[in-house]
Ligand code: SF4
């Protein structure tokens with residue numbers, strides 16, 4: 001969290017974010033409805049209602065290091081259905097922000113690589129430059145040999161532009177990143193081993209390996 | 218009203234056929250709009266988990282540009298962009314501190330509240346005109362009897378307090394549009410379940426697990442196609458469908474809602490960019506054309522007898 005004058009240090013921002021999330025999570029009465037409808041719960045070690053409980057109890061060391069935070073899709077199902085008006089999706093977002101500001105490294109590698117590459121391309125060009133994104137993502141995720149998004153299929157269909165669009169307001173966009181305190185180095189050291197990363201794929205999924213290719217045609 | 222158009226990054230790249238289809242259909246329906254000049258990325262699913270301020274500021278810049286360029290309404294056909302624009306506007310209205318620091322972050326003053334549309338509510342407002350155009354065609358209605366599963370996913374309907382669109386659990390607006398196009402919406406269970414969204418690349422196995430349930434349920438309820446209104450949903454159900462489909466199973470085309478309306482009012486598959494989809498739409502189009510032909514022949518025979 002930041003303000004444009006940069007008055008608040010990163011550690012102050014973490015303290016404030018955690019205090020805010022703690023009181024927000026205190027509304028939760030542990031009915032478990034959030035976890036019951038969560039599309040990612042089968043891949044999470046800490047389901048959403050556990051994240052709420054630990055947060056309400058101030059057990060942040062456990063919460064901030066949980067890769068479950070990064071498996072949340074912000075689908076908002078939990079927040080829509082919660083009977084107490086606790087907003088788990090917003091609380092998880094705030095916890096992720098705190099984890100990044102705190103320099104946490106326990107983000108699944110492919111997900112850290114995705115966010116980092118996405119934001120880099122937007123900061124660089126003002127829009128998501130997809131060809132640049134694919135290249136950067138490959139390097140950061142170390143999935144060098146995988147055909148991540150079926151690039152040949154995309155090229156064949158005229159969907160991958162070789163060059164980025166030039167934005168007149170690119171200076172404005174870069175200033176927004178800076179004033180929000182988001183640094184190019186955020187998430188750069190993050191990303192734990194792919195073995196742990198892959199562990200979530202199997203439950204109920206049948207043939208998850210088939211997903212990596214994706215293309216037919 | 219003055220309507221601004223926010224395309225977003227996907228519609229200019231990997232989902233360019235959504236823009237082709239959206240522009241062809243809005244032109245045919247005589248919906249006037251102007252693309253926001255110098256728009257930038259809304260931050261999609263990557264800005265808000267890293268920084269709430271960034272997750273609000275990136276979409277807010279585009280709302281500010283739209284207002285400065287004279288618009289009081291905005292349409293964002295991409296459901297993710299739509300959701301981020303609506304969320305930014307909602308949070309700026311609800312959090313005075315955030316609203317106070319935003320002009321300094323943006324370098325623009327805060328825009329007045331704009332009416333933010335998704336593609337489904339925009340088309341639903343034009344349902345009578347769609348019906349007119351379908352009825353005015355000389356050819357037999359192409360989509361008559363086509364069974365379609367209306368898939369909303371997350372970002373159009375949730376959080377409902379933010380989007381204010383339809384019902385969060387049992388929405389029906391897309392069904393209105395499908396019916397106006399002359400097709401038949403099916404009742405099914407997965408309309409508002411998540412497809413895995415932005416994990417298409419970073420966690421493909423999750424997308425395959427979630428998408429498989431959606432496609433299987435649509436098939437089990439007799440759908441011949443799935444209608445979507447989001448480039449992320451489309452990528453997950455189209456590009457990734459090969460990994461979800463068992464051997465020997467026919468793939469189920471995932472069509473943008475604008476594709477269905479376009480076909481119904483007589484636009485060509487080429488104008489709608491249908492050949493850019495990964496799941497081949499040819500077999501479905503051929504069977505629809507054959508059925509329409511048979512209906513026409515039967516009607517002619519009845520008339521002459
Ligand atoms: S649904 Fe709400 S009250 Fe119930 S466990 Fe989840 S956050 Fe707590």
Ligand code: SF4
Nearest residue numbers: 038072073075076078
């Ligand atoms: S927003 Fe996150 S935690 Fe909540 S249901 Fe969706 S994926 Fe699960």
